[in-house]
Amino acid sequence: MSDEPYEFAVDAFRREGLLEPAETGTGPAHDGTGRVDLSFSPSGRTVRVPQGVTLFDAASWNGIAIDSTCGGHGTCKKCKIQVVDGTVPVSRLDVRAFSADQLKDGWRLACLAHATQDLGVDVPPLTTRPKAATVGVGRQVILRPAVQKRYVELDEPTLADQRPDLQRLYDAIDDLELRADLHALRRLPTVLRQADYKITAVIVDEDLIDVEPGDTSEQRYAIAFDLGTTTVVATLLDLATGTPVAVQSMLNKQQPFGGDVITRISATMMDPDALGRLRLLAQETLAELAVGVCAEGEVDAALVYEVALAGNATMTALVLGIDPEPLGVAPFVMSTAAPTDVRAADLGLSLHPGARASLFPALGAYVGGDIVSGMLATGMDRDKRVRLFIDVGTNCEIVLSDGDRILSTAAPAGPAFEGGAIRCGMRAADGAIEVIKLGEDVVLQVIGEVEPQGLCGSGLVDGVAELVRVGLLDHSGRFVSDEIAKEVAPALADRLTYVGEERVFVLHRPRGVTEAAESVYLSQRDVRELQFAKAAISTGWTLLLDELEVDPRDVQQVLLAGSFGSYLSPASAIRIGLVPKLPVLRIVSAGNVAGEGAKMALLSLRERAGAAALLEEVRYVELSDRADFNDKFVDQLAFPG
Numbered sequence: 285m286s287d288e289p290y291e292f293a294v295d296a297f298r299r300e301g302l303l304e305p306a307e308t309g310t311g312p313a314h315d316g317t318g319r320v321d322l323s324f325s326p327s328g329r330t331v332r333v334p335q336g337v338t339l340f341d342a343a344s345w346n347g348i349a350i351d352s353t354c355g356g357h358g359t360c361k362k363c364k365i366q367v368v369d370g371t372v373p374v375s376r377l378d379v380r381a382f383s384a385d386q387l388k389d390g391w392r393l394a395c396l397a398h399a400t401q402d403l404g405v406d407v408p409p410l411t412t413r414p415k416a417a418t419v420g421v422g423r424q425v426i427l428r429p430a431v432q433k434r435y436v437e438l439d440e441p442t443l444a445d446q447r448p449d450l451q452r453l454y455d456a457i458d459d460l461e462l463r464a465d466l467h468a469l470r471r472l473p474t475v476l477r478q479a480d481y482k483i484t485a486v487i488v489d490e491d492l493i494d495v496e497p498g499d500t501s502e503q504r505y506a507i508a509f510d511l512g513t514t515t516v517v518a519t520l521l522d523l524a525t526g527t528p529v530a531v532q533s534m535l536n537k538q539q540p541f542g543g544d545v546i547t548r549i550s551a552t553m554m555d556p557d558a559l560g561r562l563r564l565l566a567q568e569t570l571a572e573l574a575v576g577v578c579a580e581g582e583v584d585a586a587l588v589y590e591v592a593l594a595g596n597a598t599m600t601a602l603v604l605g606i607d608p609e610p611l612g613v614a615p616f617v618m619s620t621a622a623p624t625d626v627r628a629a630d631l632g633l634s635l636h637p638g639a640r641a642s643l644f645p646a647l648g649a650y651v652g653g654d655i656v657s658g659m660l661a662t663g664m665d666r667d668k669r670v671r672l673f674i675d676v677g678t679n680c681e682i683v684l685s686d687g688d689r690i691l692s693t694a695a696p697a698g699p700a701f702e703g704g705a706i707r708c709g710m711r712a713a714d715g716a717i718e719v720i721k722l723g724e725d726v727v728l729q730v731i732g733e734v735e736p737q738g739l740c741g742s743g744l745v746d747g748v749a750e751l752v753r754v755g756l757l758d759h760s761g762r763f764v765s766d767e768i769a770k771e772v773a774p775a776l777a778d779r780l781t782y783v784g785e786e787r788v789f790v791l792h793r794p795r796g797v798t799e800a801a802e803s804v805y806l807s808q809r810d811v812r813e814l815q816f817a818k819a820a821i822s823t824g825w826t827l828l829l830d831e832l833e834v835d836p837r838d839v840q841q842v843l844l845a846g847s848f849g850s851y852l853s854p855a856s857a858i859r860i861g862l863v864p865k866l867p868v869l870r871i872v873s874a875g876n877v878a879g880e881g882a883k884m885a886l887l888s889l890r891e892r893a894g895a896a897a898l899l900e901e902v903r904y905v906e907l908s909d910r911a912d913f914n915d916k917f918v919d920q921l922a923f924p925g
């Protein structure tokens with residue numbers, strides 16, 4: 285369709301400064317840094333997302349369903365939302381989808397609306413009963429869950445028809461080879477007779493797990509878990525519509541055993557009781573979240589018939605009570621790549637008594653089910669572009685696809701990104717500096733709008749990138765001398781000082797504080813920690829690019845994933861060399877892809893089979909035994925020029 289009938293409106297909106305300057309769908313006109321708060325109604329949820337993310341992505345990452353049949357690609361015009369607080373420029377497609385009055389009232393297509401400021405957004409109820417759901421990074425999945433409900437009306441037995449109850453049911457559902465759980469068998473005679481032989485069979489895969497009186501076929505739920513080392517996220521899904529009902533997250537209760545997988549594995553090696561305690565703590569975390577999402581969604585836990593769990597290999601072993609020691613020592617071997625026949629009760633969950641658990645398979649000891657889940661969510665195996673997937677964390681997982689072949693590896697980045705080993709480091713919580721800009725002076729963005737207390741990983745990356753940009757850090761990562769500092773940035777030079785013998789840059793000095801040691805600062809050692817972390821990661825992707833003989837400039841998309849990676853400023857990630865030097869719009873925040881993959885596995889058996897197929901398709905590259913690793917690592921330490 286031509287744009288012409290709308291050109292007058294396009295011009296009018298452009299004159300009012302309301303039309304997005306870029307072409308429809310080509311991205312926002314901002315520098316990709318900073319965070320914005322989005323308040324969604326009627327759910328009442330407020331979420332904090334990287335600036336520039338579309339409202340469609342922000343909603344879907346946070347379990348808020350918006351109508352769509354195109355998966356957020358700007359073609360279906362179904363993703364209508366109303367911006368009720370703040371403004372979003374009008375895109376060219378908005379002009380076709382809405383009247384002038386609607387546009388003035390803030391109506392926009394969510395997949396083309398980039399959040400560049402805090403916004404209030406009203407999401408209308410879904411208008412169509414979906415046959416497909418949008419999950420992952422713009423993925424559409426046809427709804428075909430493992431959980432099925434079949435309503436049947438059976439003939440009553442007679443002296444001439446004395447078939448057993450179960451046979452009577454099997455005969456009515458003859459397209460499946462059913463096997464009945466004992467729980468279902470126990471209930472069958474009573475439920476059949478009380479309900480006049482009108483019952484609903486509850487089936488997971490081909491297991492008959494229950495029978496319910498009457499027609500309950502619309503009531504079926506599942507929970508997707510992203511079992512992270514630090515944070516655990518649960519999403520309650522309505523399997524009849526494919527939509528999320530409630531999302532909750534909390535810190536993994538295993539935290540007291542250490543912040544990373546190695547300390548938790550070590551704990552099990554030193555204390556024979558630790559494995560049992562770690563298993564219980566992981567299970568308590570899942571159970572608390574399950575209770576929370578069911579309460580929030582007002583769903584009876586007994587209607588949850590399946591869970592999917594995506595976790596790294598250590599977390600998966602621990603929650604199942606499997607000894608993780610072989611994962612922590614060379615040659616780094618898993619007990620199994622794909623745990624099978626697990627029930628939700630084995631994970632400590634009180635849901636339907638027959639509820640099944642589907643655990644994501646792992647590629648290796650350090651490329652676990654969470655990454656396989658992320659690959660599924662981002663469609664790494666079905667895109668012809670050259671794409672790089674980086675899950676940034678203490679252990680950084682990297683996947684490279686050239687459209688035909690897929691390689692993966694793991695790079696030990698250390699705790700710098702989580703704020704560990706950094707003098708003023710902290711987790712991304714209230715008081716953490718998350719964005720830093722250097723201009724005339726220092727501009728900080730702080731989580732929770734409270735006084736800065738420390739620096740989280742994204743703030744660290746920003747701070748170092750900005751110091752390199754203005755010339756206060758040289759490319760080897762050393763703070764410049766006072767003389768040079770005064771020449772390159774006189775207003776900022778005063779902040780360069782010492783704590784003890786160490787050179788530091790003061791980011792925030794609380795009122796009344798005179799000592800640099802009591803302020804929030806970035807030290808020379810912090811810069812070195814970050815250099816080591818980013819060199820480990822960039823060595824990882826450099827070696828994968830070498831393996832596939834791909835030039836870094838030919839990478840068409842870099843997906844930054846995970847609870848930390850998704851919040852990194854793409855511009856800063858490029859500046860410090862954490863990702864290849866590419867146009868900033870090729871670097872994309874992918875959100876919680878592990879959780880998204882888990883949702884896909886619950887909504888579609890086909891996608892679940894796709895995850896299993898990845899085990900065959902992806903080649904794991906071990907970095908630690910490569911002769912060229914050390915040389916490449918040293919090459920990657922410096923910041924790019």
Ligand code: FES
Pocket residue numbers: 340351352353354355356357358359360361362363393394395396
């Ligand atoms: Fe289809 Fe936005 S999701 S146009």
